[in-house]
Amino acid sequence: xDLDHDHHGHxxxxxxxxxxxxxxxFTWSTKNLCIVFSGxxxxxxxxxxxxxxVIVILAAGYEGTRQVTRRYEVAHARRLSAFSxxxxxxxxxxxxxxxGNGSQxxxxxxxxxxxxxxxxxxxxxxxxxxxxxxxxxxxxxYAVQVFYSFFIMLLFMTYNGFVxxxxxxxxxxxxxxxxxxxxATKSVACH
Numbered sequence: 110x111d112l113d114h115d116h117h118g119h120x121x122x123x124x125x126x127x128x129x130x131x132x133x134x135f136t137w138s139t140k141n142l143c144i145v146f147s148g149x150x151x152x153x154x155x156x157x158x159x160x161x162x163v164i165v166i167l168a169a170g171y172e173g174t175r176q177v178t179r180r181y182e183v184a185h186a187r188r189l190s191a192f193s194x195x196x197x198x199x200x201x202x203x204x205x206x207x208x209g210n211g212s213q214x215x216x217x218x219x220x221x222x223x224x225x226x227x228x229x230x231x232x233x234x235x236x237x238x239x240x241x242x243x244x245x246x247x248x249x250x251y252a253v254q255v256f257y258s259f260f261i262m263l264l265f266m267t268y269n270g271f272v273x274x275x276x277x278x279x280x281x282x283x284x285x286x287x288x289x290x291x292x293a294t295k296s297v298a299c300h
Contacts, residue, residue, distance in 0.1 A: 137270045144272060145263050161275040164264055168279020169286060171257050176287040178250040185243040192236045 129143030129150065142151040144160055151157045265276050284291075 132268045135268050135270065139269065139271065142267070142269060144267055145260070157271065161271060164272060164275035165279040165282060167264070168261055168276045169283035170279075171254075171261055172280065172283025172287040174250075174254055174257055176289075176291075178247070178254060179291070181250060182247060185247065188239055188243070189236070192239060 128141065129147055130138075130141035131143070132138070139151045139157050142157075143149060144151070144164070149160065151160055261276060265273055267273075
Protein backbone atom coordinates (compact mmCIF):
# COMPACT_ATOMS: atom_id res chain seq x y z
CA UNK A 110 0.00 0.00 0.00
CA ASP A 111 1.49 3.32 -1.10
CA LEU A 112 0.55 6.16 1.27
CA ASP A 113 2.19 8.89 -0.81
CA HIS A 114 -0.79 9.03 -3.20
CA ASP A 115 -3.24 9.81 -0.40
CA HIS A 116 -1.22 12.61 1.20
CA HIS A 117 -2.64 16.17 1.02
CA GLY A 118 -1.43 19.28 2.85
CA HIS A 119 -3.99 21.05 5.01
CA UNK A 120 -2.82 24.64 4.44
CA UNK A 121 -3.43 24.50 0.70
CA UNK A 122 -5.76 21.92 -0.77
CA UNK A 123 -4.10 22.13 -4.22
CA UNK A 124 -5.03 18.96 -6.01
CA UNK A 125 -2.50 19.61 -8.77
CA UNK A 126 -2.97 20.14 -12.49
CA UNK A 127 -6.11 21.96 -13.52
CA UNK A 128 -8.04 21.29 -10.32
CA UNK A 129 -9.26 24.01 -8.01
CA UNK A 130 -6.96 25.34 -5.36
CA UNK A 131 -8.71 25.70 -2.01
CA UNK A 132 -6.68 27.79 0.37
CA UNK A 133 -7.23 27.56 4.09
CA UNK A 134 -4.93 30.52 4.75
CA PHE A 135 -5.07 34.10 3.49
CA THR A 136 -3.51 34.50 0.06
CA TRP A 137 -3.33 36.87 -2.91
CA SER A 138 -2.63 34.01 -5.32
CA THR A 139 -5.16 33.45 -8.09
CA LYS A 140 -3.52 30.31 -9.52
CA ASN A 141 -6.22 27.63 -9.93
CA LEU A 142 -8.64 29.80 -7.94
CA CYS A 143 -12.20 28.53 -8.04
CA ILE A 144 -14.86 30.74 -6.49
CA VAL A 145 -17.57 28.72 -4.72
CA PHE A 146 -18.12 26.38 -7.70
CA SER A 147 -15.58 24.39 -9.72
CA GLY A 148 -17.03 26.00 -12.85
CA UNK A 149 -16.30 29.52 -11.55
CA UNK A 150 -12.58 29.40 -12.17
CA UNK A 151 -10.12 32.26 -12.50
CA UNK A 152 -7.91 31.49 -15.49
CA UNK A 153 -6.25 34.84 -16.07
CA UNK A 154 -6.42 38.59 -15.47
CA UNK A 155 -9.67 39.10 -17.43
CA UNK A 156 -11.53 36.29 -15.66
CA UNK A 157 -10.25 37.66 -12.34
CA UNK A 158 -11.52 41.14 -13.18
CA UNK A 159 -14.88 39.77 -14.39
CA UNK A 160 -15.22 37.63 -11.25
CA UNK A 161 -14.45 40.58 -8.98
CA UNK A 162 -17.08 42.71 -10.73
CA VAL A 163 -19.66 39.92 -10.32
CA ILE A 164 -18.75 39.65 -6.62
CA VAL A 165 -19.17 43.42 -6.12
CA ILE A 166 -22.59 43.22 -7.78
CA LEU A 167 -23.59 40.19 -5.67
CA ALA A 168 -22.54 41.86 -2.42
CA ALA A 169 -24.33 45.10 -3.38
CA GLY A 170 -27.40 43.06 -4.29
CA TYR A 171 -27.54 41.71 -0.76
CA GLU A 172 -28.11 45.25 0.49
CA GLY A 173 -30.82 45.61 -2.17
CA THR A 174 -32.50 42.48 -0.85
CA ARG A 175 -32.41 43.88 2.66
CA GLN A 176 -33.97 47.13 1.39
CA VAL A 177 -36.79 45.24 -0.37
CA THR A 178 -37.47 43.35 2.87
CA ARG A 179 -37.58 46.55 4.93
CA ARG A 180 -39.98 48.17 2.46
CA TYR A 181 -42.25 45.12 2.47
CA GLU A 182 -42.32 45.11 6.29
CA VAL A 183 -43.37 48.79 6.33
CA ALA A 184 -46.06 48.22 3.66
CA HIS A 185 -47.35 45.17 5.54
CA ALA A 186 -47.56 47.13 8.79
CA ARG A 187 -49.51 49.85 6.96
CA ARG A 188 -51.92 47.26 5.53
CA LEU A 189 -52.54 45.83 8.98
CA SER A 190 -53.09 49.24 10.55
CA ALA A 191 -55.44 50.21 7.69
CA PHE A 192 -57.44 47.04 8.38
CA SER A 193 -57.63 47.90 12.07
CA UNK A 194 -58.54 51.54 11.41
CA UNK A 195 -61.23 50.57 8.88
CA UNK A 196 -62.75 48.07 11.29
CA UNK A 197 -62.84 50.61 14.14
CA UNK A 198 -64.25 53.35 11.88
CA UNK A 199 -66.99 51.12 10.47
CA UNK A 200 -68.00 50.01 13.97
CA UNK A 201 -68.11 53.62 15.23
CA UNK A 202 -70.18 54.83 12.28
CA UNK A 203 -72.52 51.86 12.58
CA UNK A 204 -72.92 52.49 16.32
CA UNK A 205 -73.65 56.20 15.70
CA UNK A 206 -76.21 55.37 13.02
CA UNK A 207 -77.97 52.85 15.23
CA UNK A 208 -78.04 55.09 18.31
CA GLY A 209 -78.93 58.20 16.30
CA ASN A 210 -81.93 56.56 14.69
CA GLY A 211 -83.38 53.74 16.78
CA SER A 212 -85.46 52.35 13.93
CA GLN A 213 -82.43 51.82 11.70
CA UNK A 214 -81.01 48.30 11.64
CA UNK A 215 -77.30 47.38 11.76
CA UNK A 216 -77.32 46.32 8.10
CA UNK A 217 -78.87 49.65 7.08
CA UNK A 218 -76.23 51.48 9.09
CA UNK A 219 -73.48 49.50 7.38
CA UNK A 220 -74.91 50.38 3.97
CA UNK A 221 -74.00 54.02 4.63
CA UNK A 222 -70.36 53.11 5.25
CA UNK A 223 -68.46 52.40 2.05
CA UNK A 224 -67.00 48.93 2.33
CA UNK A 225 -68.26 48.37 5.87
CA UNK A 226 -70.26 45.33 4.87
CA UNK A 227 -67.67 44.13 2.40
CA UNK A 228 -65.81 41.11 3.73
CA UNK A 229 -62.95 42.00 1.37
CA UNK A 230 -62.11 45.17 3.25
CA UNK A 231 -63.00 44.61 6.88
CA UNK A 232 -63.31 41.46 8.90
CA UNK A 233 -61.35 39.30 11.27
CA UNK A 234 -61.06 36.45 8.73
CA UNK A 235 -59.58 38.76 6.12
CA UNK A 236 -57.31 40.37 8.68
CA UNK A 237 -56.00 36.92 9.62
CA UNK A 238 -55.47 36.09 5.95
CA UNK A 239 -53.51 39.32 5.40
CA UNK A 240 -51.45 38.64 8.54
CA UNK A 241 -50.75 35.06 7.42
CA UNK A 242 -49.78 36.08 3.88
CA UNK A 243 -47.55 38.81 5.24
CA UNK A 244 -45.86 36.46 7.69
CA UNK A 245 -45.23 33.88 4.95
CA UNK A 246 -43.83 36.54 2.61
CA UNK A 247 -41.59 37.98 5.33
CA UNK A 248 -40.38 34.48 6.21
CA UNK A 249 -39.54 33.85 2.54
CA UNK A 250 -37.68 37.17 2.30
CA TYR A 251 -35.80 36.31 5.50
CA ALA A 252 -34.83 32.90 4.07
CA VAL A 253 -33.54 34.59 0.92
CA GLN A 254 -31.48 36.98 3.06
CA VAL A 255 -30.00 34.15 5.13
CA PHE A 256 -29.14 32.12 2.02
CA TYR A 257 -27.66 35.21 0.36
CA SER A 258 -25.59 36.13 3.42
CA PHE A 259 -24.15 32.61 3.71
CA PHE A 260 -23.32 32.64 0.00
CA ILE A 261 -21.39 35.88 0.52
CA MET A 262 -19.67 34.26 3.50
CA LEU A 263 -18.58 31.42 1.20
CA LEU A 264 -17.13 33.99 -1.18
CA PHE A 265 -15.19 35.52 1.68
CA MET A 266 -14.00 32.09 2.79
CA THR A 267 -11.98 31.61 -0.38
CA TYR A 268 -9.40 33.40 1.79
CA ASN A 269 -8.34 35.27 -1.32
CA GLY A 270 -7.52 38.93 -0.71
CA PHE A 271 -8.96 40.06 -4.04
CA VAL A 272 -12.27 38.31 -3.40
CA UNK A 273 -12.42 39.65 0.17
CA UNK A 274 -11.86 43.19 -1.05
CA UNK A 275 -14.53 42.76 -3.73
CA UNK A 276 -17.04 41.69 -1.05
CA UNK A 277 -16.18 44.79 1.01
CA UNK A 278 -16.46 47.06 -2.04
CA UNK A 279 -19.81 45.47 -2.86
CA UNK A 280 -21.06 46.16 0.67
CA UNK A 281 -19.90 49.78 0.27
CA UNK A 282 -21.64 50.16 -3.10
CA UNK A 283 -24.76 48.43 -1.79
CA UNK A 284 -24.96 50.74 1.20
CA UNK A 285 -24.59 53.79 -1.05
CA UNK A 286 -27.29 52.51 -3.41
CA UNK A 287 -29.77 51.00 -0.95
CA UNK A 288 -28.86 52.19 2.54
CA UNK A 289 -31.24 55.16 2.75
CA UNK A 290 -32.70 55.73 6.22
CA UNK A 291 -30.59 52.91 7.59
CA UNK A 292 -27.91 52.88 10.25
CA ALA A 293 -24.41 52.10 9.01
CA THR A 294 -23.78 49.83 11.99
CA LYS A 295 -24.15 46.14 11.28
CA SER A 296 -23.68 43.19 13.55
CA VAL A 297 -20.84 40.78 12.92
CA ALA A 298 -23.28 37.93 12.27
CA CYS A 299 -23.55 36.46 8.79
CA HIS A 300 -27.14 37.62 8.45
